[in-house]
């Protein structure tokens with residue numbers, strides 16, 4: 470579908486698309502598709518004030534009623550799935566099924582949040598004092614600022630927004646400056662859900678601000694935005710995290726990963742190869758959970774490399790809108806240059822590089838298309854420990870299982886991880902306290918492609934935040950512990966006497 474038809478299908482008007490100076494290009498062919506208006510810094514205080522006013526009303530709306538908004542958003546997303554998915558492809562260069570998959574993830578989290586709205590459970594706690602009852606209650610916290618990265622331009626907002634809204638928190642969204650159009654289209658879908666929801670949704674419940682790091686900084690610095698959920702590079706998190714903490718706000722940080730797979734001698738290599746190819750080259754290596762390091766047992770390393778070379782040689786690289794294409798473009802020239810620099814460094818550290826060339830034949834001109842690279846490394850060198858947001862797979866080897874775990878954990882990031890093995894001891898050890906140090910650890914499944922039901926996030930330089938399923942909702946609420954005395958006496962805890 471031509472770009473103009475994709476933009477029209479999501480309801481973006483010619484006026485909205487030409488309202489300002491922020492140029493938006495499609496990575497598919499480098500074409501400038503819009504020039505949108507940026508929010509100014511001077512407008513930010515009003516945005517925050519509106520969100521605070523919305524909070525005062527929304528926190529009083531019963532949670533199951535708030536859940537109805539998540540349900541309606543899910544319905545509207547179902548209706549808009551194809552159109553929004555196509556826009557994700559246009560703006561990020563993901564292949565069609567990944568663009569659609571991203572919208573499906575939004576729908577899934579809306580379903581999850583609608584159910585969650587009746588399950589914001591607290592606990593009842595046994596009191597040591599007679600005639601007393603203790604309990605915990607979860608209350609809304611306030612506006613939630615959501616700063617998102619270019620590579621999941623809409624799903625990450627929905628992971629945060631669906632939960633925050635159900636938890637009673639208004640949302641202010643600052644998408645990546647590289648992907649404002651998907652955000653604008655998503656807000657239109659949200660507006661349709663709000664219109665159906667009715668009058669008890671306050672003005673300013675969900676807002677969008679468009680622009681760069683300065684707007685993100687304004688959110689991170691505002692005392693009136695108690696929660697900041699920031700997704701992006703470790704560099705960004707190292708600035709935003711301390712800013713939010715310094716004003717005693719609550720940061721939820723979802724930062725870079727450097728995800729690995731251990732392939733043991735007993736592994737089903739057929740399965741492993743399929744998992745490796747999907748997670749290393751899917752989204753052109755531009756997922757936070759992309760597979761970047763392969764740690765293969767020496768006995769199967771050569772066979773694995775040969776099979777991977779075969780699989781990589783058949784990869785269809787090209788226009789992500791074309792059927793059968795598996796590898797689309799990188800987001801921009803900078804990403805392409807960073808890939809080439811990393812490969813050059815890896816060569817200097819003794820790596821044998823296969824692939825990694827620019828691709829110009831059979832792809833739209835104007836985009837940055839590359840052949841995914843496999844780099845056989847003599848060791849886990851400095852370059853391997855850095856996240857390069859591109860399809861580079863470094864391959865190392867090990868002899869003893871403990872060595873594999875040590876290599877695996879010896880990087881600064883801690884997002885996603887996996888092992889391919891049929892040995893139950895190795896599998897359980899990998900998942901144990903002495904195994905993978907990541908937030909996500911899988912067995913016989915690659916590191917990417919998480920479901921919304923689990924808490925998503927990672928440790929170390931990945932930031933420690935959790936989003937999406939399980940009890941991640943607690944990050945969007947404040948906990949209150951209450952003790953009620955229904956006796957006629959006033960005993961003190963710990964047996965303290967203070968008689969007047």
Ligand code: NAD
Nearest residue numbers: 617618619644645682685686701702705723724725726757
């Ligand atoms: P980025 O860090 O360049 O930008 C991310 C967002 O942060 C953008 O909206 C940007 O405008 C904003 N930002 C940048 N500097 C800021 C500052 N000083 N203050 C406030 N806001 C600031 O990242 P990117 O290139 O868009 O995305 C790729 C990175 O995101 C990778 O490192 C990837 O691993 C990571 N990522 C992590 C997850 C996760 O869940 N852990 C998910 C997706 C992407």
